[in-house]
Amino acid sequence: MASVLFRVGRFCFRHKWWVIATWLLAAITVGGLVGALSPKFAKDFSLPGTDSGTATSQIEEYFPQVMEQQSQASTSVLVAADDGLAAHTDQINALVDDLTTLPELTDPSTVVNPVVAAQANPAIAGSVLGDEGRVGLIQIRQNIEIMDLTVEEKEQLQEILAEHRGDGLQVEATGSLMQVMEPGGTAELIGFAVAFVVMIVAFGALVAAFIPLITGLVGVMITIMLLTLSAEFLNINETATAIVTMLGIAVSIDYALFIVSRYRTERMRGGDPADAAGRAVGTAGTAVVFAGLTVIIAVAALMVIGIPLITQMGMGAAVAVFMAVLAALTLIPALLGAVGRFAFTPRIPWIKHAAESPTYDTVGVKFGRTVVNRPIPFIVAGLAVLALAAIPMSKMELGMSLTSDDEAQAQTLLQRGFGEGINGPLLVVLHTEDGDVSAAAESAVDHIATLDGVANAATLTWMGNGTPQPQVGADTALISVTPISAPSDAATHDLMETIRDYTPTAEAAGVELHVGGQTAILSDLSAKLDSALIPYLVVVVGLAFLIMIGVFRSIWVPLIGTLGFIFSVLATFGMTVLFFQEGALGLIDNTKPILSFLPIFLIGVVFGLAMDYQVFLVTRMREEYIHGMTAKDAIVTGYRHGARVVTSAAIIMISVFAAFMLAPDTTAKMLGFSLAVAVAFDAFIIRMMVVPAIIALLGDRAWGLPKWLDRLVVDFDIEGGAVRNRGLEHLDTDTTRDTVASAT
Structure with missing residues (x-):
């Protein structure tokens, strides 16, 4: 594989403008199709093969009018006053008058003051007045499909509510209009901004810092457009786009970071720049392929659960990772060819030792040497921290709620006046x-x-x-x-x-x-997720473990990496429960149970990402070991070449995920938080501390397979041994030294 990727990297470097033009043409074509077809995402859930799924199908067939009503916008406005709503009749009447100005009301005459309605028809008093007349319900129905509601219409309602709120009257709303999501972008921009700063520090140069951002932006844009385009032909839920965006940005930038970093190292070794690009893609690119493959397996395997929404999330994320790998292998060398000798300019003078040095002991090298010399304290301390973080997991409560934070106060009034189950x-x-x-x-x-x-x-x-x-x-x-x-x-x-x-x-x-009904669907969803967890783990961990055996040609390294992942994911569950369910530090205004699909989805995504860092850091250690270094020296050299890059990649991924805490819906917040914490635990504690420490304890035993298994396992040459010196054969030591000097 390394030889094939070497040729791919060199070809893209030399034919840079054709490659760049092809990517641009692909983006323009897909964007044009999206613009022409204007596909719309679905907002409903379906669970084929479940009792609630069968019920939904029968309701659609035999009660189409009910399904039509459920697809139309319906919003509940709650009014409340401690001194009774009757004392605020005029204020509520003015509110009702403004509510009738909302667009396309099904029947404006049904939008009435609940006090007046109860007086006119005592038979319905219990459905519009509650809590002894202190809470009232105004129902708004519109001849608008829920998915066609706009942010402007939501803002119009919010302005009306704000205008009539006060003087002892509380006015809140819940339902279709309040569930309209404002267009995103803030989280993504923050993620890109942090990534840019981190890459400036990593490379010590501006031009090189831009290249991963460009590939990340292009890859995610094409993926989201492809997902949007598929909504024209398939029933795609818009919830699936959140994780696709998060994961796509993170892995695109990370993979690009690894390729560019290796290219810088190869340029310092000398030779033709095109050959350097080929070697970078043949070595780091091979690791990117297998790292991407583990993530793709982890997220694509979500389809075994049999839930359309989860399948859509998994397949969308798999496409995003595939695009990230493809961009890293082709677009990155093309962009490096386009910028030529300006790739690592202008240098930032105050950033020292941005380039890898064979002699200077960076912080990463010093840390690695300490871990190798004293492995047991690092193993004990790292696992102890994760064990403590996992303790709150014992209180985990799983549930599903589609209400947004904007609806929290209205939901409280609804429960107070009419019972908790009125909306379900x-x-x-x-x-x-x-x-x-x-x-x-x-x-x-x-x-x-x-x-x-x-x-x-x-x-x-x-x-x-x-x-x-x-x-x-x-x-x-x-x-x-x-x-x-x-x-x-x-x-x-x-x-x-x-x-x-x-x-x-x-x-x-x-x-x-x-x-x-929606309540039954969400309940069945939780039950189905519970029953699918073990089969899913067997599929994901089993396949990935087999791949890791081929990648590292070792039993111990994949085993250590997998067990370490279990510690990091349990600690992540604990922290998510602590902040989102228990409300620690007031991080979340409206606490709620952990989303039912979060555990299984987090396991899939984080396992893939964990193996990413395992591949990028440990393959360099194995590369040096098989080329003659002792086991401990190879680990230290792995830190020398990989610590800065892996640390930068982890910070970028954490920043991208954490930025989604700014999203308006709790689902995105919870996903972003849990993924950010998981990456922090796994990258910095498991991959940078525990795994190297255990490998150091094992010594030579870590890098071997039983003879019978060694004959069965294909040699993937992930270290790129076949292309390690490709293009450098004609250089003697003095020439290489001069070239390195000029490159630096």
């Missing part, structure tokens, strides 16, 4: 092929009304389909059950399962029963 009904569907579901539906209603945890037991009823009189002769029935508990509570999940326990009774009457 369970939709029970009964269907029969015999043509009359009436008797079974009546029996189901009577049974569900007796269950604990049903808030609307007294008014529980059903609607049917198939005839002008829906409740006579219908073949399908729909029952809306409002839980007392919140949608993400365990009690709501228990109620859902209790309703499903009635299925055998329904089947005895020739009727199938399924429970759906």
Whole structure:
């Protein structure tokens, strides 16, 4: 592989303008298609193969009007006053008048003062007034698809709420309009800015610092446009774009950083610049390929879970990593060829020893030598820190909530006035092929009304389909059950399962029963994620472990790396629970359970990233070891060549992920925080401390395979031995020394 990549790097360097033009043409083409087709992301969830997925399909088929209503914008405005809403009638009337100015209301006459509505029709008082008249509900329905709502329409509503809030009246909103996400960009810009500063320090030159940024920007732009374009043909949820952006930016810049750093080293060795680019791609590029492959396996394997949203996230992230690898192998050498001898200019005079030196002991070298000489204290201290950080994990609560931080106060009022489950009904569907579901539906209603945890037991009823009189002769029935508990509570999940326990009774009457609705879908999602965790771990860790055996030609190094990953990911779970669930240091205003899909997704992504640093740091150690150095000296040399680069790469990735803490939705915040913490733990404690320390303890035993296994494992030549001196054969020692001097 190294020989092939050497030729790729040299070709791209020499044919730089054609390569750059090809990338630009690809970006323009994909961008043009996106602009022409204007695809839209979906905002709904589907769980094929689950009970809630079946219920959703039946609701779509037999109750299209219900699905249509759910696809239309619906927003709840909550008003509250400690002295009673009746004392604020005029203020609420003015609020209602302004709310009727919102665009495309389904029926403006239904937007009414809850106090007035309750007085006019006492039968509905309980649905519009709560908490003894201190909390009121105003429902706004619009003839607009939820995905077509705009930020401007959300801002219009927020201005109305702010104008009428005060004088003892609290006014909040929740629902479709409040869930419109403001366009991103801030987090990405901050990530790029930090990355630029870090690379200036890493390279000590401005031009070289720009090159990884360019490739990162191009790779992520093309990936996001491809993902957007796929939404024209597939049901792609927009939530998938967040992780694609985060991961795409991070790995694009990281991989570019490794290639450019190796190119600088090869230029210092002398010879033709094109050959230096070839050697950089043939050595560091080989590591990039295998590092990228481990990440791709980790995120693509998310499809084994069988959840469309998770599959979309995984496949989108896999495409982003593939584009990052492709850009590193082709666009980077082309850009290096374009800038020529100006690649590492202008030098920043106050940044010393930015270039690798064979004699100067950098901080990284000194640290590495200390780790090698005293490995046990570093092993004990590193694992102890991670073990302490993991302690809060024992309190982890998993759940799913689609409400944004903007809705938190409205949700509190809604629960106070109308119960926690008011916004999360369970939709029970009964269907029969015999043509009359009436008797079974009546029996189901009577049974569900007796269950604990049903808030609307007294008014529980059903609607049917198939005839002008829906409740006579219908073949399908729909029952809306409002839980007392919140949608993400365990009690709501228990109620859902209790309703499903009635299925055998329904089947005895020739009727199938399924429970759906958003609450049921999210509950099934959590259950499915739990059941898929072990198979997923087996697939990801198993495949990656086999690849690592081939990469390092060792059993011990992959084993140490994998076990170290377990420590770092458990510590990450602990810190995420501490700040997001327990609310430590007030980092999050509205604490909530850990997202159900976070553990399995974090495991996949972080395992891939962990193996990245394992590959980039440890392969250099192995490279020096197989070329004659002692085991300990090889580790120190690995620090000399890799510590600055790996540290810079980790800081960049941490910064990119942490910048997403500025995102408006908690999902992105939680993902960004957990990924940033995971990279910090894994890169600085496991990869830079624990792994080298254990390798130092093992000595020569770390770098070997049993003879029978050695014959079976393919030699990938990840160290680039086949191209290590390609293009330097004609140089004698004096010429090489002169070339190095001129390059530096």
